[in-house]
Amino acid sequence: MEDRRYVITLSCPDRTGVVARISGFLADAGAWITEAGYHSDADAKVFCTRQVIDAASVPYGVEELRERFGEVAVELGGTYRISDTGRRKRVVLLVTRESHCLHDLLGRVWADELPVEVTKVIGNHDVLEPLVTAHGLPFHHVPFPGPRDEAREQGKVAAFQQVRELVDADDPDAIVLARFMQVLPAHLCEAWAGRAINIHHSFLPSFAGARPYHQAHTRGVKLIGATCHYATADLDAGPIIEQDVIRVDHGDTAADMVRRGRDIERLVLARGLRWHLEDRILVQGNRTVVFR
Amino acid sequence: MEDRRYVITLSCPDRTGVVARISGFLADAGAWITEAGYHSDADAKVFCTRQVIDAASVPYGVEELRERFGEVAVELGGTYRISDTGRRKRVVLLVTRESHCLHDLLGRVWADELPVEVTKVIGNHDVLEPLVTAHGLPFHHVPFPGPRDEAREQGKVAAFQQVRELVDADDPDAIVLARFMQVLPAHLCEAWAGRAINIHHSFLPSFAGARPYHQAHTRGVKLIGATCHYATADLDAGPIIEQDVIRVDHGDTAADMVRRGRDIERLVLARGLRWHLEDRILVQGNRTVVFR
Amino acid sequence: MEDRRYVITLSCPDRTGVVARISGFLADAGAWITEAGYHSDADAKVFCTRQVIDAASVPYGVEELRERFGEVAVELGGTYRISDTGRRKRVVLLVTRESHCLHDLLGRVWADELPVEVTKVIGNHDVLEPLVTAHGLPFHHVPFPGPRDEAREQGKVAAFQQVRELVDADDPDAIVLARFMQVLPAHLCEAWAGRAINIHHSFLPSFAGARPYHQAHTRGVKLIGATCHYATADLDAGPIIEQDVIRVDHGDTAADMVRRGRDIERLVLARGLRWHLEDRILVQGNRTVVFR
């Protein structure tokens, strides 16, 4: 088992002495820094940092650390967050029919490779229910109206309301759209800003929208990819967390690309989610700083 | 030195017995096949092949092979080409100010890694002239009108006419736009169809057009790339030959991306050009079959 | 569902007319070739091919095809195999404590991405039993003697005998050592030659043997990898099927490498197993020809 850590992230206007102020505070507290990342954005004149502290080295608790460090953050004109690895993070998964991302994440949780509690899985179809219950986790089926349903818009609004209630009841640290094939309404993107993580099955900004592998096949690209990003009201345009690609060639049909692309989707989502849960990501406008 | 080879490429409607017909012909000729690639496109019902033959195994010359195999191709309703590695291929390079692709290709030619004759280099600026003449190759400076020139369009037409004459005088097997920063007019794309090879400094179709690295930086992508493609009248939309990417992160400025991207541009262009010169590429609509 | 295919693989001494003989035979049978790969090894003078045939295009059954094609193979002095995708292949998995490869494969089978029947999973520990039974598959626990057991060698012999009986009872097309941490005895390597597939957690031949990630950390390499290979009596030295790597840096501890390496092990094993099951691999001495 890992030792308990406090993870501090801060962003503030850049100026001389910022690092000295932060590290001076930590030194005074006797804090042992086990990991530290710094980034100065020269264009935006913004400074970002992530500091990992051995909890045992600090003579007071996380609440007092938040309070005391909060004063430093105010002084620096910044925003900060302090996370305690002693509290297990909570995750809700949203799915449709594709099993690969769900199955991959459940395996990582089972092996304790991803140290989270999956509080529930919500599906707009129920085909993945057996996978979820086999892991002893609750599955909630929230049916969505089909494309030819009367009162389709109304039905969607009601379904999303139900999803929202199920999600918000757990106050999760991450809401993962693990190949959830419904577009989140703007009010949910806003309510879950910085917590809703989507995996898109293309190397964005190429092939946004529907059937990206078929678009990729038609265009004849030589690499296909996947993109993990924060969900925003502007579909497929949120801050990118992670991307990766694999090589394809003329022998790959669109169906081959769909199959082979799953391997990249799995990995890219798992990496992105891990970094999010470890507080490695700071969003700056539409870009992310990822302290790896 | 490599042994002399004949390289046959053919595409035709797919049907039972195509391979038997071709390989039967080659067996009758006593041809020793050293390399062979086959591809059936199930959607388009098109068959493509590339066969490499030991020239010494065929009892007649390349002209007679062309004639005889031509009859097979007619019978199969296909189009074919037979290339003789005993004839050194000719290449013309078009450049502007960026030296990296030019320098890389010249190095490969110098080391005989790329077995071609560069008959000339044409630049719309003259800054790269010393690099070219240091390799003992002819450099032609064809100045283009600037953005604020009067009679700009007229000047461009004249400049491109001069470029065309310089190129066509050598009847090259490849015209390489090695970071040539002028858009080829449609009539040149047509005249040089299947021979004009461009390197675009992004992972197309992302970031077509100008300043792709700056676009990539703004969008916050985690990989940047380059694309080698045949030049067509529809800018940055021609059949893709090769692509590759490298990882970037939040610490990379747009200028870093420009610098780091050069390494990918070099490689992707060199690979694409090699495959073109080795007759490994068959264009099918807007896609390429690359027999590697 | 995919259409039924016959997959022919053949290797024989290379000579003029081999392709003509094979394709002539197929054309006479009216066989529609949907996929074909050819390879001539110039050093060994060996020719290898893989041909995929639409079963519906052949006027007789697979047994007759085997008989008829067998005559061609004899004539060419080669060895061949014909596989029928209409018969679902059988796989037995051997595991120890690490869940990631097992879980990954089970997910692919569940989603029918890997079209096989896992007939049983055998573990020398029982910690993975719940994962297996959750998928409705039989798990067999065959305990092995510990390092300090008296009569250790004897116990191992008995345990391996039990494993062998469990495996051979199913006559599987592949025996997958999915992070099975026991060295197969020579007689099993021989009995299962060309069917036993191992995943080694390093980029072989670097770091053969125990604790490869710790070896990699000590040596300070910048990439770590995994290798999928056929098991042979010479440990970690069998014909390599597939390898891949990921980047690590000074910030990665040996434990990080263990965790991050799992993602490569999963993928490399899944790819290698798929190619094996699709009859894409021909072993030539200690090297593999992989028709992708």
Place this chain on the structure above:
Amino acid sequence: MEDRRYVITLSCPDRTGVVARISGFLADAGAWITEAGYHSDADAKVFCTRQVIDAASVPYGVEELRERFGEVAVELGGTYRISDTGRRKRVVLLVTRESHCLHDLLGRVWADELPVEVTKVIGNHDVLEPLVTAHGLPFHHVPFPGPRDEAREQGKVAAFQQVRELVDADDPDAIVLARFMQVLPAHLCEAWAGRAINIHHSFLPSFAGARPYHQAHTRGVKLIGATCHYATADLDAGPIIEQDVIRVDHGDTAADMVRRGRDIERLVLARGLRWHLEDRILVQGNRTVVFR
């Protein structure tokens, strides 16, 4: 042109307050930190950092900075170095017959992508002289005795003595073995410790020694690579700076691997050299910390 920077690197025993001490010193000096990297090695209890300072923000010169920061370093029990980007670094290149690494580096210097002065190139053969003189650089031919020369050992000693004098006369920041096919004697490894950079044409520790691509071909690996490392008396075993790989398959002969591997050698050496010149590398035992 880039602004002038001071680059501080320091390693010292890790303890609470190290960052505070350093950043406090820099804040007091009014230093504007443009880039910063930190690394704590938990096993060795060693702290490493690299800080890039805007030279214009410091009220005194680099000599005074060295003196003042030296006191901090002594206090922390560490070793440090401060580099001034206002002074152009000097590089000597050692070559044999292979042109690709040499040519690549010369191109980067020509384009000012690598901001160094190549003071001379030394070759134990003279075939590369034209490439060097074409770039207006001095080439020194130091012939080495052949394998069948009498008095071979003696001749080698004399030749290396001449190389040493030529190198040391320039007091270079880096001595690059750009495919220099002679083993450096131990006294030179020692004299040039931390400055002599070698490119080995395999993914070390696989295939150390001679003809690595032929070894790789025989073993049937699916990826080949290159390794940039500091030269040490223990051949091919020095601290690794950078590595990379490319995919090969059964169709690649050993000669193909030699050719294709050059692209990786070029890139890996160019990256490693850049990081060295930018003071991004700290050697810790036989491992490197690379602040990218």
